[in-house]
Amino acid sequence: MTIKEQIKSILEKAVKKTLKNNSDEISVQYPSDLSHGDYATNIAMKLGKIMQKNPREIAEQIVKNIPKNTLIEKVGIAGPGFINFFISEKNLKIEMAKVLKEKAKYSKSNEGKKKTVIVEYSSPNIAKPLGVHHLLSTIIGQTLNNILDAIGYKTISINHIGDWGTQFGKLIYAYKKWGNKTILEKDPINEMLKLYVKFHEVAEKDPSLEDAARKEFKDFEEGEKENRKLWEWFVKESLKDMNKTYKKLSGIKFDYTLGESFYEDKMDELLEEGKKKKIFVEGDEGSYIAKFDDENMSPMVVQKKDGATLYSTRDMTTLKYRITRWKPEKILYVVDMAQNMYFKQLFETAKRFSWYKDEGFHVSFGRMRMEDMQMSTRKGNIILLDSVLEEAIKRAKKIIEEKSPNLKNKDKIAEIVGIGSVKYNILSQNRSTDIVFDWDKMLSLEGNSAPYLQYTYARAHSILRKAKTAKVSVKTDENKNEIAEKISHILRMIPKFKEQLIFSAHEYKPNLLSQYLYELAQKFNSFYNSVPVLTAKNKKEKIFRLQVTQSVSQILKNGLALLGVEVVEEM
RNA sequence: GUCCGCGUAGCUCAGCUGGAUAGAGCAAUGCCCUUCUAAGGCAAAGGCCGCAGGUUCAAAUCCUGCCGCGGAUACCA
Numbered sequence: 001m002t003i004k005e006q007i008k009s010i011l012e013k014a015v016k017k018t019l020k021n022n023s024d025e026i027s028v029q030y031p032s033d034l035s036h037g038d039y040a041t042n043i044a045m046k047l048g049k050i051m052q053k054n055p056r057e058i059a060e061q062i063v064k065n066i067p068k069n070t071l072i073e074k075v076g077i078a079g080p081g082f083i084n085f086f087i088s089e090k091n092l093k094i095e096m097a098k099v100l101k102e103k104a105k106y107s108k109s110n111e112g113k114k115k116t117v118i119v120e121y122s123s124p125n126i127a128k129p130l131g132v133h134h135l136l137s138t139i140i141g142q143t144l145n146n147i148l149d150a151i152g153y154k155t156i157s158i159n160h161i162g163d164w165g166t167q168f169g170k171l172i173y174a175y176k177k178w179g180n181k182t183i184l185e186k187d188p189i190n191e192m193l194k195l196y197v198k199f200h201e202v203a204e205k206d207p208s209l210e211d212a213a214r215k216e217f218k219d220f221e222e223g224e225k226e227n228r229k230l231w232e233w234f235v236k237e238s239l240k241d242m243n244k245t246y247k248k249l250s251g252i253k254f255d256y257t258l259g260e261s262f263y264e265d266k267m268d269e270l271l272e273e274g275k276k277k278k279i280f281v282e283g284d285e286g287s288y289i290a291k292f293d294d295e296n297m298s299p300m301v302v303q304k305k306d307g308a309t310l311y312s313t314r315d316m317t318t319l320k321y322r323i324t325r326w327k328p329e330k331i332l333y334v335v336d337m338a339q340n341m342y343f344k345q346l347f348e349t350a351k352r353f354s355w356y357k358d359e360g361f362h363v364s365f366g367r368m369r370m371e372d373m374q375m376s377t378r379k380g381n382i383i384l385l386d387s388v389l390e391e392a393i394k395r396a397k398k399i400i401e402e403k404s405p406n407l408k409n410k411d412k413i414a415e416i417v418g419i420g421s422v423k424y425n426i427l428s429q430n431r432s433t434d435i436v437f438d439w440d441k442m443l444s445l446e447g448n449s450a451p452y453l454q455y456t457y458a459r460a461h462s463i464l465r466k467a468k469t470a471k472v473s474v475k476t477d478e479n480k481n482e483i484a485e486k487i488s489h490i491l492r493m494i495p496k497f498k499e500q501l502i503f504s505a506h507e508y509k510p511n512l513l514s515q516y517l518y519e520l521a522q523k524f525n526s527f528y529n530s531v532p533v534l535t536a537k538n539k540k541e542k543i544f545r546l547q548v549t550q551s552v553s554q555i556l557k558n559g560l561a562l563l564g565v566e567v568v569e570e571m
Numbered sequence: 572g573u574c575c576g577c578g579u580a581g582c583u584c585a586g587c588u589g590g591a592u593a594g595a596g597c598a599a600u601g602c603c604c605u606u607c608u609a610a611g612g613c614a615a616a617g618g619c620c621g622c623a624g625g626u627u628c629a630a631a632u633c634c635u636g637c638c639g640c641g642g643a644u645a646c647c648a
Contacts, residue, residue, distance in 0.1 A: 340643070
């Protein structure tokens with residue numbers, strides 16, 4: 001149990017004792033100012049309103065009913081009726097000891113009770129290279145998977161690749177018309193992209209191409225041999241390319257990569273089931289749709305007029321498959337918010353099937369766009385993910401050459417710093433905010449960024465390294481108050497790590513974790529600047545400060561690992 | 572048109588389950604390397620939290636309307 005949860009539990013009992021019939025959720029929050037303690041509650045004000053009594057009086061009663069315990073050092077009533085809790089330093093030190101003891105495992109909890117959660121993310125449409133915008137789902141999804149896993153859920157990560165659908169009809173059509181075997185064999189992914197872009201260029205002038213592409217897909221779906229062979233080829237080459245990029249990103253791991261094609265032979269059954277239960281009804285021109293009462297929701301087409309399937313058909317089939325196979329408590333879809341309505345339709349329709357119990361959840365995030373134009377693969381307006389990663393590494397390398405020319409393993413460190421900064425850039429932003437792609441911003445190496453945290457870690461390590469070897473003379477003149485304050489700030493941050501981790505998981509917001517780590521690093525850098533560790537006034541104090549340093553570095557490492565950002569001991 | 576999201580410092584963004592003086596980074600100003608990595612720290616500066624109402628002891632946060640931007644709006648995904 002975290003300290004926050006303990007406070008909450010203590011409070012619940014005290015409130016219950018004060019007034020017999022309380023059912024309200026008690027919220028425990030962090031006060032904005034440390035002088036108001038470590039935790040606070042506004043429960044007295046809430047009750048004051050209901051009971052028509054002075055909140056401060058209620059607060060006093062509640063405080064009286066808090067039993068003596070070792071956790072809380074002091075309880076105060078402030079302002080209009082806040083109850084403030086101050087955690088004793090002894091308990092903060094106990095928490096610090098846990099960090100030192102559990103090391104890499106400090107972050108684990110049993111919050112999730114081993115319940116199964118499926119996380120679907122990345123899920124690119126293949127037959128074209130990964131663009132920067134694929135970073136969002138990939139990085140956010142992987143991090144959510146890591147975080148949920150850490151707090152005790154059994155996670156299943158799935159890359160639901162788009163290897164089916166009309167887009168392949170387009171590609172097959174384009175290849176047959178303009179393609180060339182030798183060229184495509186030589187540089188498959190880029191040639192596919194070229195064909196795809198060309199198709200849309202021509203189709204703009206001649207819309208009949210769209211129908212031709214639909215026909216190619218339909219033929220393919222019905223088993224036409226040549227098309228199937230082409231498809232297999234395109235898929236094979238795309239996957240090869242895709243995995244290279246994932247590898248470069250590092251830390252991207254899927255338990256399953258199941259493309260839409262995996263569900264090919266399972267769709268008929270679902271369509272039949274839906275039609276039989278009148279969940280899918282006939283729409284225009286022989287198509288099948290699901291209708292909704294909400295007039296703002298357009299119907300969802302599940303079968304085209306030509307009988308071919310769509311995204312929705314495959315998604316619905318996938319949903320059933322996952323529920324049947326894994327019996328998850330939740331299925332998270334990490335997909336951008338352009339698909340908000342689509343997922344509403346999907347889940348709303350699923351509810352009409354007996355096998356669905358509201359497992360689906362759309363973790364939607366803002367879109368990435370370019371300053372002056374739409375990012376559109378169709379138009380060829382795509383910034384390749386590979387090129388962004390390479391540029392990030394290049395920029396990191398340049399800084400290393402400037403700041404630490406004598407460093408060993410510069411290339412490896414440049415990679416860790418560069419890739420880390422790209423990931424962190426995305427994870428530190430609230431996922432609902434749109435991102436305008438900007439090279440400098442994306443690859444920022446200062447301020448609230450991965451390198452700042454990595455640098456903090458490296459500094460801490462530098463101290464720890466020297467503690468083992470170097471002989472240092474002890475300093476005696478110390479600013480006692482300042483030192484006590486800096487250390488206290490850090491100690492008070494420690495229990496919040498797990499608390500914020502759990503909060504971050506429940507909200508599906510990685511930025512809550514990154515925000516915490518940033519604050520911790522800031523406090524540590526401030527400590528670093530004014531509190532001597534190796535030259536502490538006496539041996540006991542030195543050991544204590546080393547422990548503080550050690551625990552901060554451990555938390556930074558654990559937290560960054562969850563974000564998929566590696567640390568280095570020197571940079 | 573309708574629905575969804577967003578609008579916070581010059582710029583990029585946190586904060587939004589209502590709470591105590593609205594926070595960071597970048598840019599701009601001044602200071603700190605004879606002490607552990609200056610990719611750092613300290614100080615100061617910068618705000619009608621889009622606008623107008625409403626609810627409340629308390630609103631950046633909730634509700635309504637308006638303005639601006641983005642997205643969605645049946646056979647793409």
